[in-house]
Amino acid sequence: MDKLQPFLQAMEEGNVEKITTLLEPFLLQENPDAQYELADIFSQYGYLQEALKILEHLEFLFPEENQLKIDQAQLLLEMDKEDEALDLLTSVDKSAEAYPQALLTLADYYQMIGLYEVAEQKINEAIALIPNEPLLLYAKGELLFETGRYLEAARIMEELLPVQETIPAVDLSLKLAEIYSAGAAYEEAIPYYTEALKKEVAPDVLFHAAYASFQVQHYSTAINHLENLLGMDPDYFSAYMLLAEANAMLENNEEALKAIEDGIARDEFEKEYYLFAGKISLKLGRVKEAEKFLREAIALDPEYMDAIFTLTSLLSKEEQDEDMIELYETLKKDQFEWSSMYPFLASAYERLEIYEKAYEFYKLAYTELKEDAQFLEKYFYFLLEDGKREEAMGVVALLQKLDPENSTWFEMSE
Template identity: 75%
Template sequence: MEKMIPFIRVMEDGDIEKLDGMVDAFLLEENPDEQYGLADLLTEYGFIQEAIKTLENLNFLFPEEDQLKIDLAQLFLELNKEDDALEMLSNIEKNSESYPQALLTLADYYQMIGLYEVAEHKIEEAIALLPGEPLLQYAKGELLFETGRYLEAARLMEDLLASKSELQGVDLSLKIAEIYSAGAAYEEAIPYYTEALQKEAAPEVLFQAGYAFFQVRQYETAAKHLNHLLEIDPDFFSGYMLLAETYAMLEKNEEALSAITDGIARDEFEKEYYLFAGKISLKLGRVKEAEGFLQEAIALDPEYMDAIYILSSLFSQEEMDEELIDLYETLKQEQFEMSSMYPLLATAYERLEMYEKAYEFYKLAYTEHKEDAAFLEKYLYFLLEDGKREEAREIISILQELQPENSEWFDMME
C-alpha cells in the first residue's frame, strides 16, 4: 500500500503528465501483482487510460491470463471503445474458466446499448455453464428488472435471498422491495422494506418505505418512517412534501402545514412547497396566509399554472376582484395568458360594473367553455341583462343540448 501513496497524491493533484511518467517507471520496476494492484487503484480514481496501459502491459506479459482480457474489455467499454472490448472478449476460449465472466461482460454491453434479448441470451449461456452461480442469477434479475419484468425479477431475487442476504454488498431485501415498488406492487414490497430497515435505517430506504406505506394507505406508519427520516437527515427535501401529504390524508392539516413550512425553511426555492402550503392554508380557512404562499410560488415561477389558477379562484371566491385583475395584468406584462382565468375575470368585471370588460372576457371564455353549463348559465343571464338577445338564443340552444331534461331553457327560448 505504501507504494501506492505517491500515486494517490499525484492523482488527487490531477497531474496527468507526472502520473504517466510514474506509471511507466512502475511497469519497468515492479512485479505483476503490484502492477495489477496499481491498475485497480487507477480505475478506482477514474484514470482509465493509465489503467488500460497497465493492464495492456500485463496482458503482453501473460497472454494466457483471460482475466486480464476481461478487465481490459470492461475499461474499453467505459471509454466507449466497443470494438476493442469485443476483440478482447472474442479471444477468450469457450473452455476457459473465465468464459462465463466474459459472457457476463458481453451481456452488460448488450444491455447497455438496449439489445436486451441478446443480453439475456448471453446470461442464460453463462448460467448453463455455472448453474449455481449467484452472480449470474443476480445479473439476470437486474436485466429482468430493467426490462420491466418485475414479477420474474422479484421471484429470482427471492430465490437468492433464501440462501444469502447480501451479494457483493447489495442488500437483497432492499433490491426486492425496489423491484416490487417499481411494478407498483407496494403491498408485496413492504415486508422487504421492513427487513431492510431492521439492518440499517438509511434515509433513502426510510423514504422509499414511507412512500410504499403511503401508497397502500397505511398513513400512520408512513408518517412514522418519514419523521424518522427527517430526524436523521433534515436535508432530505422530498421527505417534507411526502410527510405533509401523509398528514393531509390523515386530515391532520395543522401537522401537514407544519411539515411543509419546515420544508420551506430548508428549501425556500421549491415552488411546490408553497403551492401545497397554500392549499392546506385554504383548508384551514387561513385565506391571507394561503394568498401569501401562492404569491410566493408564482414569484418563483411566473408561469406556474396550478398556483395561478388556485390564487385566481381564491380571489374570485372572496370577491377580491381588483386583486384578481391586478394578477391578470401582471401576468399579461410577462406575456403569459391563461384562458382558465377568463370566466373569473368576466365575473370580476361584472361585479365591478365594468360591463364592456366583462363582455370581452365572457366572449373570450366562451370559446373554451361551450360545454360548461354553469359558465353558460352565467353568460346567458349577463347577455339578457345587457340586451344581447340574439347571442342569448345561441347560448340557450347549447344549454338545451347539454341539459335536455331542464325545461327552463325551452321555456326561456319560447
C-alpha cells in the first residue's frame, strides 16, 4: 500500500497531471498484482481512463487472461463506449473459465438498455454452464424482479437464503421484502422486513416495513416503526403522512393531527399535509382550524381539487355563503373554474335570496347532474318557487325515471 500512497494523495488533491507523471514509471517498475490493485482503486475513485490504461497494459503482458478483457469492458460501459466493450466481451472464448462472467456482464448491459429477453438469455446460458452459482442465480432473480415477475424472483431469492454469505453486500431478507412488497404481497413481505431490521435498523427499511404493515391493517406496528424512524431522522418527510394516516385508522385523531402538524413544521410547502390536517380537524369538530388548513393547501396549489371540494363542502355545511362565493371568484380570477362547485354556489345564492344568480348556477350544474336525484329534487323545488313551472316539469320527468317508486313525483306532474 505504501507504493500506492502517492496515487491516493494525488487523487484526493484531484491532481490528474501528477497521477499521469507517477503512472508511467509505476507500470514499468511495479509487479502486476500491485498494478491490478491500483486499477481497482482508480475505478472506485472514478479515474476510469487511468484504470483502463493499466488494464490495457496488463492485457499486453498477459493476453491469455480473459478477466482483464471483462474488467476493461466494464470500464468501457461506464464510459459509454458500448461498441468497444461488446467487442471485448464477445471475444472471450466459450471454453474460457471467465466466459460465464462475460455472459453476466453482457446481461447487465442488455438489462441496462431494456433488452430484458436478451439479458435473460445470457444469464440462462451462464447458469447452464455453472448451474448452482449463487451470483448468477441472484442476477437472474434481480432481472425477474425488475421485469415484474415477482413470484419467480422470490422463489429464486428464497432458494439462495441458505447461501446468503456467498453473495457479498446483499441482504436477501431485505431483497425478498422488497420483491413481495412490489408485488403487493405485503403479508409475505413483513417477516422479511422483521428479519432485515434485526440486522440493521435503517430509515428506509423502517418506512417500507411500516408501509407494508399499514397495507395489512397492522396499524399499531406501522406507528411503532414510523416513530422509531422519525426519532432517527426527523426530516424523513413521507413518514409524517403515513404516521398520521395510521393513527387516523385507529381513530387516534389527536395523534393524527399532531403527526401531520409535525410534518408541516418540517415541510411547509407540502399541500397534502394541509389537506389531511383540514380533514382530520373536521373529524375533531374544529371547523375554523380545518378551514385555515384547507385554504393554505389551496394557496399552495390553486387547482388542488380535493382541497377545493373539501373547503366548498365545509363552507356550504356551515352556510358561509359569502365566503363560498368569494372563494369561487378568487379561483375564477386565476383562470380556474370547476363545475363541481356549481350546485354549492346555487344553494349559496338561493340562501342569500339572489335568485337570478342561483338560477344561473343551477342551470350550469344541471347539465352534469341529470342523474343525481338529490340535486334534481332541490332544483325542482327552486324552479317551482321561482315560477318556472315548465322547466320544473322537465326536471320532475327525470326524477320519475330515477325514482319510479316515489309517488311524489307523479303527483307533482299532475
